Amino acid sequence: MIVKASTNPLVKVDALTVQFTTHARGRRTTIEPVSKVSFEIAEGEVLALVGESGSGKTTIGRTLVKIVEATSGQIYFAGRNITRIRSQAVRSLHAEVQMIFQDPFAALNPTATIQEHLALPAHVYQHISRSAMDQKVRELLDEVGLSPADEFRGKYPHELSGGQRQRVVIARALAANPRFIVADEPVSMLDVSIRADILRILRDLKERLSISLLYITHDLASARYLSDRIMVLYGGKIMEVGTARDIVKNPRHPYTQLLLAAVPGRTEALPQVAEAAPDLSVGSQGCPFAPRCPYTMDACRTQPIPIISVESQHEVACLFSEMADAVTPSSSP
Ligand SMILES: Nc1ncnc2c1ncn2[C@@H]1O[C@H](COP(=O)(O)OP(=O)(O)OP(=O)(O)O)[C@@H](O)[C@H]1O
Ligand SMILES: [Mg+2]
Secondary structure (H helix, E strand, C coil), X not given: CCCCCCCCEEEEEEEEEEEEEEEECCEEEEEEEEEEEEEEEECCCEEEEECCCCCCHHHHHHHHCCCCCCCXXXXXXXXXXXXXXXXXXXXXXXXXXXXXXXXXXXXXXXXXXXXXXXXXXHHHHHCCCHHHHHHHHHHHHHHCCCCCHHHHHCCCHXXXXXXXXXXXHHHHHHCCCCCEEEEECCCCCCCHHHHHHHHHHHHHHHHHHCCEEEEEECCHHHHHHHCCEEEEEECCEEEEEEEHHHHHXXXXXXXXXXXXXXXXXXXXXXXXXXXXXXXXXXXXXXXXXXXXXXXXXXXXXXXXXXXXXXXCCEEECCHHXXXXXXXXXXXXX
16 A cells, blocks of 8 residues: 555555564564555655554654564655665664654663753754754753743753653754654553643644654544644554544544444444454464454455545545445545
8 A cells, every 4th residue: 555645655555564573482483563565755744554463554653763673575765765764874864763662761760950951952963052052952942841941941851740851852853953753652552631632743843844753642633633644553453544634533443433333422333343453473464353343354354455435535444345446436525
């Protein structure tokens, strides 16, 4: 599936596959948590990557920032193939590509002040001089709504609330002056009351600074709020991708429909099916959702699933959806 960003792609991922080999009790097992995933992210676009635990979201995010090595496939950033770059080239890439992690407390150094957290990347990636640094740190703190900035510069992470710490983590990512940020569940560990503030800051980054984001989340409601397009992942494969509006208003994949049924206020629920973990073994055929899907046909388990385009910018990997379209060709508005 190649899901094209509407304008020039900043990030292009082509058939990305990641395998992990583990050794437990003398047995060697290889799993494929990311399987031939292709997508693009445009300059200034937010793409949400949505799926339940273990679907491969973090692995994709980590591969893009070069923490995890791709087993096969290609990753391009700003037209450059970065799939196999190493050491110095990865350090240079981190001036342009940053990652925000789920747990802001673990991401910060308890013995460093907020000023020190921001000064290091500003110096390394933007070559900000010592004399200009205080001003730069003030600007970064203002950018994420920590004001008055001078009140925060000398503090340590434990002196801040969870929401304030996540703001510092975002400011630290911005200190590199990146063009692309992978935000891996940036609000899931925060108090519900402050999640909206952090999401608003991220939306601002896209709108004011034109930074592209890969927003990783379990939660379709926040994906709808923050993103331009949503990509739904299950068992390491793309199930469906489309504009945020289409995915929420007109979900075509049974798995997306199941996810939406879990959102409060939505009533359309799929029939209950006993849960079964997706098959992540190497070379597994068919749709990973087939064991849980109420519409499964034999072919769903045995053959590669074709990608069908249901609208411009809306694609779904589902045999049932394809059949439904063939029977009622006017079903999509
Ligand atoms: N370094 C690793 N070695 C072995 N297996 C791994 C490694 N990292 C991830 N996995 C496995 O890959 C699969 C996908 O994990 P991943 O963390 O990408 O999922 P996720 O969608 O981010 O889940 P969550 O929502 O829980 O964060 C899981 O089965 C996980 O156990
Ligand atoms: Mg994860």
